[in-house]
Amino acid sequence: MADYTDTELMIARAAQELGDDDTVLVGVGVPNIACNLAKRTGAPGLRMIYESGTVDSDPSSLPLSIGDPVLASNARSVVPMVDGFGYYLQAGRIDVGFLGGAQIDKHGNINSTVIGDYDDPDVRLPGSGGACEIASNTERTLVITPHSERRFPEEVDFVTSPGYVGGREGREELGLRGGPEAVITDKAVMEFDDAGEMYVTSLHPGVSREDVRDATGWDISFADEVAETPVPTDEELRLIREELDPDGVYTGGGE
Amino acid sequence: MTVVDMETAIDGALSDGDSLYLGGFTHLIPFAAGHEIIRQGYDDLHLVRATPDLVYDQLIAAGCATAVTFSWAGNPGVGSLRAFRRAVEDGVPHEVEIDEYSHFGLTSRLSAGARDLPFVPLRTFLGSDYPEVNDNIRVVENPYDPDEEVAVVPPLKPDVAVVSAQRADEDGNAQIWGIQGEIVEAAMAADTVVLTVEEVVDESVVRSDPNRTVIPDDAVDFVVEEPFGAHPSYAQGFYDRDNDAYLEWDEVSGTHEDTLAWLDEWVHGVENRREYMEKLGAERLLDLLPKRNYATPVDMGGY
Numbered sequence: 001m002a003d004y005t006d007t008e009l010m011i012a013r014a015a016q017e018l019g020d021d022d023t024v025l026v027g028v029g030v031p032n033i034a035c036n037l038a039k040r041t042g043a044p045g046l047r048m049i050y051e052s053g054t055v056d057s058d059p060s061s062l063p064l065s066i067g068d069p070v071l072a073s074n075a076r077s078v079v080p081m082v083d084g085f086g087y088y089l090q091a092g093r094i095d096v097g098f099l100g101g102a103q104i105d106k107h108g109n110i111n112s113t114v115i116g117d118y119d120d121p122d123v124r125l126p127g128s129g130g131a132c133e134i135a136s137n138t139e140r141t142l143v144i145t146p147h148s149e150r151r152f153p154e155e156v157d158f159v160t161s162p163g164y165v166g167g168r169e170g171r172e173e174l175g176l177r178g179g180p181e182a183v184i185t186d187k188a189v190m191e192f193d194d195a196g197e198m199y200v201t202s203l204h205p206g207v208s209r210e211d212v213r214d215a216t217g218w219d220i221s222f223a224d225e226v227a228e229t230p231v232p233t234d235e236e237l238r239l240i241r242e243e244l245d246p247d248g249v250y251t252g253g254g255e
Numbered sequence: 256m257t258v259v260d261m262e263t264a265i266d267g268a269l270s271d272g273d274s275l276y277l278g279g280f281t282h283l284i285p286f287a288a289g290h291e292i293i294r295q296g297y298d299d300l301h302l303v304r305a306t307p308d309l310v311y312d313q314l315i316a317a318g319c320a321t322a323v324t325f326s327w328a329g330n331p332g333v334g335s336l337r338a339f340r341r342a343v344e345d346g347v348p349h350e351v352e353i354d355e356y357s358h359f360g361l362t363s364r365l366s367a368g369a370r371d372l373p374f375v376p377l378r379t380f381l382g383s384d385y386p387e388v389n390d391n392i393r394v395v396e397n398p399y400d401p402d403e404e405v406a407v408v409p410p411l412k413p414d415v416a417v418v419s420a421q422r423a424d425e426d427g428n429a430q431i432w433g434i435q436g437e438i439v440e441a442a443m444a445a446d447t448v449v450l451t452v453e454e455v456v457d458e459s460v461v462r463s464d465p466n467r468t469v470i471p472d473d474a475v476d477f478v479v480e481e482p483f484g485a486h487p488s489y490a491q492g493f494y495d496r497d498n499d500a501y502l503e504w505d506e507v508s509g510t511h512e513d514t515l516a517w518l519d520e521w522v523h524g525v526e527n528r529r530e531y532m533e534k535l536g537a538e539r540l541l542d543l544l545p546k547r548n549y550a551t552p553v554d555m556g557g558y
Contacts, residue, residue: 002292026339028332051358052280052434064498065332067281067306069491072433081305082366085359090378113355118388123341126336129306129327132357133379162382174381175403191476 004232006186007251008240009204010144011037012232013184017096017142023047024096025089025134026057028066030144031098033251035245040239047076049094051130053084062245085130089137092177097141098132099180100127103156104143106198106218108163108180110135111156118158128160135161140181147185147215154218164196171196188212189229190220202227256476257382258425261291261528264449264477268415270380274301274324274444276365278418280436281331281496284418285451286310287481287528288417293317294522304490305361305437306331307502312338313522315351316514324411326361333501337508347511355389356408362437364391368444372410380406407554416445419468419485421493423450424458427475430467432550433491442470447537451479453493463555481528483540494543 004012007030014034018024020043026035036059039046047056050099052067056076063071078200079087088094101112103127112131116122135141141161145151163180171179183190189202199221200212205228213220234238245251259267265288269275275292277285289310292300301322308331310506314320316338328336341347354365359379367375376395381404386392397403418438420429425448431438442448450470455478461468487500507517525531532540 027368050438052282064496065281066503067331067434067436069282069433069489069495069545072491078432078434080362080439081358081437082362082440085362090359113384118384121344124328124340126327126329127325127355128357128360128383128385130358132383132385133359133377136382138381157507159382159384165382171382175378176382213407 005251008232008237009229010184010186011240012236013189013229014142014144015041015157015236017182018043018046022095023049023093023209025051025094025130025138026066026100027098027100028063029250031100032063033240034098034144036244037236037239037254040243041236049084049088051081051084053079053081055079055084055088055107062249083131089133091132092137094137095139097138098163099135099141099143100145101131101160103151103153103164104145104183105153105156106220107165107167107196108143108192108198109156109159109165109181110143110161110163111158112156113160115157122211133163135163136176137178139178141178142181143183145183145185147187147212149215149217152216164192167195168196184221187215197224200226202229204229258455258480259477259480261287261451263478264479265291265295266335268447268449271297271299272502273414274303275443276303276413276416276440277415278304278436278438278461279485279488280306280434281308281488282434282436283417283419283431283438283485283490284308284310285417285484285486286486287484287531288449288451289314290522290531291527293319293518303411305358307336307339309501312336312504312508313518315339315342316348316508316511317518317522318348320351321349322354324354324356324361326356326358328502330505335506337505338511338514339463341511354391355385356392357385360385360392360408361411362440364408365437365444366543367439368412369440374409376405376407378405398400411444413441413445415447415449416441417449417451418442418470419451419490421452421490422454422456422460423452423478424461424472425455425478426458426472427470427478428458428461428468428472429470429475430461430464431469432467435469439469442474448475449477449479450475451481451484453482453484453490455480464553482530483532486535489543492545493549494540495545497539497543
């Protein structure tokens with residue numbers, strides 16, 4: 001078996017969610033590496049759009065942020081933010097969005113705004129950025145995050161990015177497009193059932209159901225047949241280590 | 256219009272109590288203007304930008320700000336904005352009010368301001384908690400379909416916008432390439448605009464490529480030629496982001512005392528941008544220069 005880190009496994013697994021025809025709104029860091037890995041493996045036609053307004057970026061090196069100049073050089077077009085969010089995201093031209101956050105709850109609602117009370121916060125986080133509209137307007141969203149009880153409360157402190165709100169019907173009534181499709185952590189992969197509640201579909205090698213239950217803030221359920229998450233291939237590891245993150249900025253040493 | 260120096264432009268444009276937008280989205284952040292604002296000692300500015308970054312962290316730590324309107328407050332690609340967090344979490348050096356949106360929410364506000372609209376609808380915020388904490392974000396009935404609810408935001412017109420561009424003519428017709436963020440919307444929405452550019456060029460250069468002119472001269476009140484004025488952020492085609500400075504800021508801003516010491520050395524300790532650049536050293540600046548990568552010229556045709 002190849003020697004890999006948790007982060008590398010998450011990147012490789014996330015890349016499998018992306019298809020050749022997909023247009024994806026990319027986040028910086030791990031999602032960015034996953035998208036670039038997909039583009040170099042199973043989905044060469046993948047179109048990457050960034051919040052900063054770069055459309056079909058083809059970065060020659062790892063961008064340091066979503067506003068990095070390598071995302072503009074050689075892009076298909078560069079548009080003002082209000083047009084990127086309006087013409088592309090709000091108008092339904094983007095299939096997939098990547099989201100992260102400090103907390104995600106059983107309905108896939110995500111908090112990247114504040115821990116504790118909004119007006120008297122324990123921890124002030126960066127806030128939505130484009131996350132609220134990505135969660136509201138893409139056909140599906142993917143989440144990559146470490147798995148811990150702190151990050152997986154039954155209910156988030158603040159809904160920055162709506163998931164299935166109080167259930168799939170709740171989301172539909174609000175007129176929101178799509179919804180969260182998969183949550184990929186360092187322990188497992190979760191999807192959402194008919195009621196819009198998260199459940200485990202695959203466990204990573206060496207991870208038990210008990211490990212996942214202990215790291216989740218509610219009594220999470222499991223698929224009838226829980227799979228084992230595939231490990232990254234040698235080629236995926238080579239691409240991540242030699243081309244996509246050669247300095248190990250995001251993948252070095254794992255979580 | 257005449258081209259002026261940064262000290263004159265800031266002094267002429269900005270008053271305490273103003274709402275102030277310092278432009279850019281990672282790209283073209285007017286750090287030189289931000290440092291001049293700190294040197295001039297304002298203490299009641301209302302800062303506006305989708306992405307308050309290091310220059311806003313510096314203004315907050317220096318005590319210049321009493322409010323921040325924003326949608327993502329972080330050190331891009333690095334982590335937290337520590338002075339911002341100290342102000343919001345602990346009131347250091349003093350409390351700042353926050354007025355918070357998503358990126359589309361804030362850029363839509365600026366766009367409405369630029370177009371003089373009373374409000375704009377947008378398909379975001381429903382299902383989130385933002386309408387509960389921000390009275391500016393409202394949910395109304397679609398006037399054409401009573402079954403549908405839609406979020407709206409009001410216009411935002413900063414008193415002053417300082418925006419950077421790669422080049423402009425002496426009148427302030429500005430050309431930008433690369434990421435624009437919400438620079439143009441902010442410039443068109445603001446009452447007073449200070450334009451800082453890497454180079455002032457002849458009017459004929461601007462006229463040779465009119466599609467690239469994104470800010471017109473009648474929106475601009477002051478033009479400042481300030482090479483490397485966006486350092487440590489970048490100007491596409493001129494210099495790259497100085498990422499070491501962003502990583503250093505994460506360390507420097509760890510405590511309020513260290514932050515003030517940095518400001519003493521790098522802002523108060525220099526007279527102007529030229530001294531700042533001399534202090535940085537030529538080698539560091541040369542390391543940031545990109546390889547050449549020209550766009551193919553277009554033929555506008557002679558008619």
